[in-house]
Amino acid sequence: MTEKYVLIFAKTPYHKTPYDQWLRDSDITPVIITTRDFAGGYAHMDKVFAFDNYDSSLMVEKAALELAREYPPLAVFARAEADIIRAAKLRELIGVAGQGYDSALAYRNKVVMKEHLKSSGIKLPIYEVACDGYSVVKFVEEHGLPVVIKPFSESGSFNTFIIRNMDELDDYLNNPPVANMEIETFVDGKMYHVDGLVVNGKIKICQPFEYINDCLSFREDKYIGNVALDPEHALYQRLLDAVESVIAYLPKSENMAFHCEFWHTPKDEIVFCEIASRTGGGMIATTFRESLGVDLDKLWLYAECGIALNIEAPPYKPCGCICIPPLKGIFLKKPNIIENEALLFEEFTGAINHQYNGGVKSGLFLIGYVVSGKSSEEVAANIHDTALWFAANSEWAL
Template structure:
């Protein structure tokens, strides 16, 4: 009997795979990280934990071992760090699903921007410099500041906004030249568009506006977003752009997508896209908005338990938003439950207390999160901003000596 192999580092408190895959649980092998291993251990007959999961090549070795030893017919991926490693494994073991040549333009931001620009979508100026000299030449053409990022990164890890030639030469000179992308800086608001696609076509779309931006964590400033109302003119423009972008990239089987877009005045400019569910608490806001958990639907589709394109997603008629509160440098000594705020759908504490922090290192690094509901986008945003103030009143910090 054929079996299913799944690679997944998200803990069971967020994605209860044992429940979601109950019909085939006796045929599932799960590869996960140390942190998620415990709750999943009793859910499936074969569960393996890999330390340093996201960057550990031992995951690839383990996938090969499992595929050689067991009759694996399905390989399920969910998060960004697993897209390419699973695609390579499918190539090596001839397993149906997303292959490496199809997946790479969805992960390599240089290839991605080439494809999207060819599809007629506005993109920032970009380049892949071989050395600091080429980087400085690009900045001379594009102007400062310059965005430096890894070609295959995620969650804004390794992204830096560089404002002068000396720092640009230092940053580029210290990185792997095969994994550096330069972009011109695009001012203005930033949006994300999320939904489902199938074979190059959009099936469902939700558009949201960021509160602050994905580099706010570098200054310990919260990051959030709020869903736009469907009759907002920007919603229609973003949905149309999403269709153009998806059509310009390799078609994939039923999958969520997460697209980020700059609004430079009246002009919409492509930032990047991924063929997976957006991070932070986009899963929760989409679940409240549609009545369907997008992660559960996608995983069950990959496992052959549901036909994703045939599932109808509802519309609550309300707007939802999420907020991530990044840690400061110092010692977190107390977190108190917020009282008297019925619009808070989820209040998520992500750490034990007390705990020492040295700040945040990525856009999704947070010790506290909120998901809120509003009658419309404006009200939801107002409530998210109230949560920014609320976070300060319900937490206690001891500032480290070097911050005094």
């Protein structure tokens, strides 16, 4: 019998994505392409290939093409933002089904996605390509401050700027990022996100969440929290309807996880922010698993590999998560999780006695917790209490 393979771009630690365990009962062998940092976790597997400078190295693509020819895959799987485009291009090169380049670009490039949506009736901020200083100044003159300037294709609010006054505008223009940037009008509203899974072109699982703080809070040494909304919440169905409309107007992908962000404004409008064809960062996927009892990455892998899925309406359990960024200093001690009854799960990504220089992006954190409660309101309160508990029981040399 011919051996079956799935080629996996694995930019995650093994404990989060144990691909060999997930595929243990199938006849499919994973071929792993990963970072040098994560390679140790996958080292017990037969076909693991690790790279330095994983995000930017073109050797990753060269190796992926060579491996696809040596071990012809039935699917190419990629769950990280940095791998969405490279996986789509590889699928088209070797003739494997899955998300193609046009769909991947629409879910990756913030300008392209809005171009697809601007005639849909979905509420959008006003936006333009910030191609030079002239375009930025002209946009501000036409639409006023504040404005948001962000890269076409980054994640975790990396290199995202909220320009609130002329001094901040001058600071930005004096030292702009190298990346291609988009400028858009600032939306005054509370942010929500919707995460879920598309199988055979249809949304099979979907859950709205509320952000506590915002995606730029790490810059002020503040935590970011995510709370799964109760089905009775006033915005629950509206957010589900909104994400369904967004996905319907973007180039189709038969199987994908998704993470979509919206604002809810004081005028009671749902305004689109952005969407990605991947699982959410930080502790979102873990919270989804604890709240609804399903692992999005595992089910997504099964869908890509053609493994039969039995997806029933999962039972909802009020849950949320908190991601705490590092401070500037040496981290000396973390508290014991058993001291806090509201905590279901801990993920410590840092190291004791390590020097940190503050937060880098919203999806990267020092320590994260899944937080429980009897309702979404109680979960939100417990997230705040957890932040206070951590601050009081951890130690830093600042």
